[in-house]
Amino acid sequence: MTELWKRIDTNRIVQDALALVSIPSATGNTVAMAAAYERLLREAGGEVTRYEFIPDNPTLVATFRFGDNATTLLFNGHMDVVTLGHAAPEIKDGRLYARGANDMKGSLACILEVLRVLRATAAFDGTIVVVANSLHESPGGRGEDLIALTEQVPLKVDAAIVMEGAVTDCTIAQLGSATFDITIERDGEPSHQLYTPPGTPHPITVLADVVRQLDEWNAELETKFIEDIGYGSYFIGAVQSGEFYNQLTNRATLTGVRRYDPAEPFAEVERFMREGLAALAASHCVRIELDLRKVRDGYRIAKDSAAVAALQRAAGKVRGIKLPTAGKKLVTDAGILAGALGVPVLCHGPDQKTAHASVEYVETAELEKSAGVYLQFVLEMAAAAQG
Numbered sequence: 001m002t003e004l005w006k007r008i009d010t011n012r013i014v015q016d017a018l019a020l021v022s023i024p025s026a027t028g029n030t031v032a033m034a035a036a037y038e039r040l041l042r043e044a045g046g047e048v049t050r051y052e053f054i055p056d057n058p059t060l061v062a063t064f065r066f067g068d069n070a071t072t073l074l075f076n077g078h079m080d081v082v083t084l085g086h087a088a089p090e091i092k093d094g095r096l097y098a099r100g101a102n103d104m105k106g107s108l109a110c111i112l113e114v115l116r117v118l119r120a121t122a123a124f125d126g127t128i129v130v131v132a133n134s135l136h137e138s139p140g141g142r143g144e145d146l147i148a149l150t151e152q153v154p155l156k157v158d159a160a161i162v163m164e165g166a167v168t169d170c171t172i173a174q175l176g177s178a179t180f181d182i183t184i185e186r187d188g189e190p191s192h193q194l195y196t197p198p199g200t201p202h203p204i205t206v207l208a209d210v211v212r213q214l215d216e217w218n219a220e221l222e223t224k225f226i227e228d229i230g231y232g233s234y235f236i237g238a239v240q241s242g243e244f245y246n247q248l249t250n251r252a253t254l255t256g257v258r259r260y261d262p263a264e265p266f267a268e269v270e271r272f273m274r275e276g277l278a279a280l281a282a283s284h285c286v287r288i289e290l291d292l293r294k295v296r297d298g299y300r301i302a303k304d305s306a307a308v309a310a311l312q313r314a315a316g317k318v319r320g321i322k323l324p325t326a327g328k329k330l331v332t333d334a335g336i337l338a339g340a341l342g343v344p345v346l347c348h349g350p351d352q353k354t355a356h357a358s359v360e361y362v363e364t365a366e367l368e369k370s371a372g373v374y375l376q377f378v379l380e381m382a383a384a385a386q387g
Contacts, residue, residue: 004379005318005372007117013367014096016040016109021089021098027080027140034058034079037108037132044115046130053148057134061153064115067125071385073378074129074160074341076146076333077108078136082356095361102362103355107163108132110349110371117375124378126385129157136333138295139179143336150340157343159307159381161374164355165332165347167366170311173228173327174335175259176266176298181291182210182254182277193246201286203252204241209280210254210288211236217276224261228327232260259329262298296331299338299345306384307344314376315348319369348373
């Protein structure tokens with residue numbers, strides 16, 4: 001198998017990425033970005049279908065048929081970016097600086113170059129499907145359009161790569177993730193501490209008990225090791241209550257995230273939390289409301305799958321590194337695709353160390369290597385299919 005990845009044109013990747021990051025696409029409205037990416041996909045030779053399951057958030061499915069071989073591979077990336085401001089796009093010292101450069105418009109540009117090389121060389125005679133979705137970045141996006149796509153459009157592929165989330169390992173499992181908002185309320189209006197009837201429930205005191213309860217649940221989770229990943233968890237990121245030093249408030253809130261075993265159904269995670277909080281509410285004579293919203297389910301794939309071996313071989317040849325299999329606590333859209341398609345779904349892309357950072361950038365050398373791995377993965381999968 002020739003070193004086809006050496007035909008990757010890094011400059012074309014960088015220029016495509018620069019064009020894409022110059023288009024605003026904060027989660028919630030990716031219309032302009034989708035139009036530009038659709039044009040690039042068509043120019044690369046794809047048959048593109050544009051869906052809009054959620055208004056202003058298109059989902060693109062581009063099919064590239066290179067021959068009659070049955071091997072079909074899917075590459076996925078999201079077009080939205082986090083709702084954080086950033087300086088104007090700039091290429092400097094071997095880096096592309098911009099919001100979305102790393103997460104993940106650079107990867108969307110990488111797969112375009114892979115498709116061009118495959119078209120020019122006729123090195124692959126199967127089919128590649130590129131899926132670009134819009135509602136990825138939580139809390140504004142939770143994969144709604146990608147979920148709708150998998151529920152409403154038949155996608156039959158042999159394996160998939162989500163083009164982010166891992167660069168030096170081969171992800172074979174991820175935890176599920178859900179955000180929670182817990183609201184504690186008592187009857188009555190906020191009142192002066194000294195003029196409040198004795199025995200009136202204090203939401204801040206109840207809040208403290210909720211925190212203690214979550215700590216106890218965390219201790220229980222730390223006795224349940226999840227293979228390859230570690231442990232599930234409850235994490236509190238923010239609490240809020242009260243307006244004045246001697247006013248007894250009538251409301252308190254906690255916000256956080258629950259990370260859970262990929263083998264544990266979300267419904268069971270929710271049931272457990274609701275029952276525990278209901279018991280606390282009853283003991284304190286207050287109302288405790290739980291708003292638990294799934295970010296992504298977790299997933300697990302077989303370590304000995306052909307796709308895992310193909311990615312490891314591809315990274316070994318292009319990056320010169322051996323990718324160990326690993327589980328992750330972070331979540332990607334791989335969970336959605338793995339659950340819906342029932343095939344191995346892997347993660348690979350440029351180093352994500354600056355994703356969501358105040359200053360976001362991607363190394364142009366990382367774009368070249370990522371594109372090379374994608375290209376070699378296609379060839380490795382085709383070779384494995386032929387025996």
